[in-house]
Amino acid sequence: MFHHTHAPGAAPARRRRAAAGLGAVAVSVGLALAGCSLTGGDGAGESSEDGGGGLLRVVTHDSFSLSEDLIAQFESDSGYTLEFSAPGDGGALVNQLILTSDAPLGDVAFGVDNSFASRAIDAGVFEPYTPGNLPASAEQYLADDAGSLTPIDVGDVCLNVDHTWFAEHGIAEPATLEDLLAPEYEGLTVVSNPATSSPGLAFLLATVGAFGEDGWVDYWSQLAANGLKVVQGWSDAYSVDFSGSSGQGAYPIVLSYSTSPAFEVAEGADAAPTGALLDTCFRQVEYAGVLAGAENPEGARAFIDFLLSAGVQADIPGQMYVYPVDDSIDLPESWTAFAPLAPEPFEVATEEIDANRDAWIETWTDTVIG
Incomplete structure (x- = not known):
């Protein structure tokens, strides 16, 4: 979901999150236990x-x-x-x-x-x-x-890419949030809605951390104009729409986790068919x-x-x-080899999330969904 593009608003201001210890938020393709x-x-x-x-x-x-x-x-x-x-x-x-x-x-x-x-x-x-x-x-x-x-x-919520899709189509993979705005990535990205999905909200927060209060709305406006698809939850995005997982969907860029590629590696293989873009992450x-x-x-x-x-x-x-x-x-x-945490995930202070989360989601909805 990234690679080279004009950055909306201020240049990304990334703060390194103090990372002691390992942990990660759930992104599993696990069994849905309902009742x-x-x-x-x-x-x-x-x-x-x-x-x-x-x-x-x-x-x-x-x-x-x-x-x-x-x-x-x-x-x-x-x-x-x-x-x-x-x-x-x-x-x-x-x-x-x-x-x-x-x-x-x-x-x-x-x-x-x-x-x-x-x-x-x-x-x-x-x-x-x-x-x-x-x-x-x-x-x-x-x-x-x-x-x-x-x-x-x-865990780190990050964009993932389907290496095979990009190789077959002769298109360079994106690497940064800004890259997703480039014409060559039009209609290639699927994310989950921050109003209904915790990974979706984490990704919204990543863009707030990257572009600041003055730039994140413009970023999403441009991303939406570049053919972004939004679904309700992570499972739909990754397991249905993503071309690099079980659903073999039409979108080679998906919102998921830095750990997801490790679970796409075939037994005995020494390379993953997908990869996480570690310059797009928010720690969850x-x-x-x-x-x-x-x-x-x-x-x-x-x-x-x-x-x-x-x-x-x-x-x-x-x-x-x-x-x-x-x-x-x-x-x-x-x-x-395949599931590293991001060295410098984007972050937003807890008090900022507390004060602005609902307003940010409302603004995102107006901007992206309309």
């Missing part, structure tokens, strides 16, 4: 207030995925029966949690990210909880001083939290502890295409 129950324990009749057992309702985004043996082990060890529901992408998840805060959809939620976290916290969606097994490398990602949310994984942190008013808050806290366990943290890269928040976890070998 399915995975049962492993036999304590379904016990009350959670008695120290375990009973139903534990987990609300996630639609890219949540963990190995079934880990889920079964948690159920067996804890006695809880897990019931998962997934109302949509990360943005849709936050919207639903807020709308249902008086009658929570579940006991614990996973998938709220740093671009939407303050909205949920301000709405009183979460009950503070600080896990005893929170890794030191995760502390830099805490959403607030109260412990409303627990960081679970981190993904959280879990105990829902205020939960029927099973004890189980919710146990599930958050479980998400920070070594087994789950090691499972996250392969299941959800993101980095564990615990930087002591050994990563898959392929990630060194």
